Amino acid sequence: MVLGDRRPGDAVLPAELSADLREWGAVAARVGADAIPEQQDIVSRRGRQLAGRLSDVLGRPVEYRDPLTGGVDLVHGRTTEPIPLLQAPEPIPWGTGLTVSAFFAVVAAIGDVTLSRAFGEAFGMLWIPANVLVVGGLSPSLWLIRRLPFWRWIGYGVAAGLAAAWVILLLTAFL
Template sequence: MLRAAGGRVELGDRRPEDPPLPDELNAALREWAAFAVAAGRSGMPDERELVRRRGRQLASRVAGVRGRPVEYVDPMSGVVESVRALPSPVPRADGRRRSLAVEPPGPTPWGTGLPIAAFFAVLVTIGDVQLSSAFAEAFGLLWVPANLLVGLGLAPSLYLLSTVPFWRWPAIGAAVGLVAAWVVLLVSLLG
């Protein structure tokens, strides 16, 4: 049972097999209990609602640590409710974490995404060609390893951004721009 009483937290119903709570969770519980006392005195409705929501969140975290539901006593109304742990993101077979979003993702916005990707492709192509041309004028063929380092340095960031809904479009555009810059630079080197 999780209850804020007199500015401190009472955790009843402890079993011998229950693991100890992490220090940061204990600190958050103490802070919540102190705030619950202050909010109870002030009587402000928004503060009371904040205490209720935060208490449920903390009860859910305690339930997650203990591995079973926890009885939560609302310090404002005295209502007792059973709180379960929120599911944690579970790694998928490919190693990435599964989203906890309730709604499935919508359709891919190709109509707005492709122009964004095209803009970034042109921007990165022009920037990379200009930078490599200036480097080639100053240092000769050292532009090749320098450009390889730029591409290899950006690759991890572009890969990580490709999984984020909006940022996938600039990442795809930047990757295409780097490839197009290499094609332009190699063609200019040959001719």
């Protein structure tokens, strides 16, 4: 965030406005150009509102340079445009999502049980650390996809399948 040139006669910025400008600058830097369009729009609108407040304090138009798009606007006073809230999320497709999760849970459980039993027949109890490595290797990927609209269902299914496989393997190994 750059305030630009100070002119003789410019008023001292109120502490509240300075704090708001710093906070907005930090948020704009964190959001960046790779954010979803709704977030970019909110950051840009908030920047224009702050530029309007700055224009009112200084008593002259100010140049607003959008950090996300690079666009430049000349702002004359405070804008009354409201900041929109993020749109409501789309409805969750529970039927389809649970079906996809169930399918991947079955596939993951069968695959894990089959591989672990084959490994156990060849190497004995070494199937346990091998299975820990499999689950540990998949965990970061499952954690990363938990918020992606379609992929979360696959992640939930694989996680449930691996948990079910562990239960099955431990029951058959120790009973």
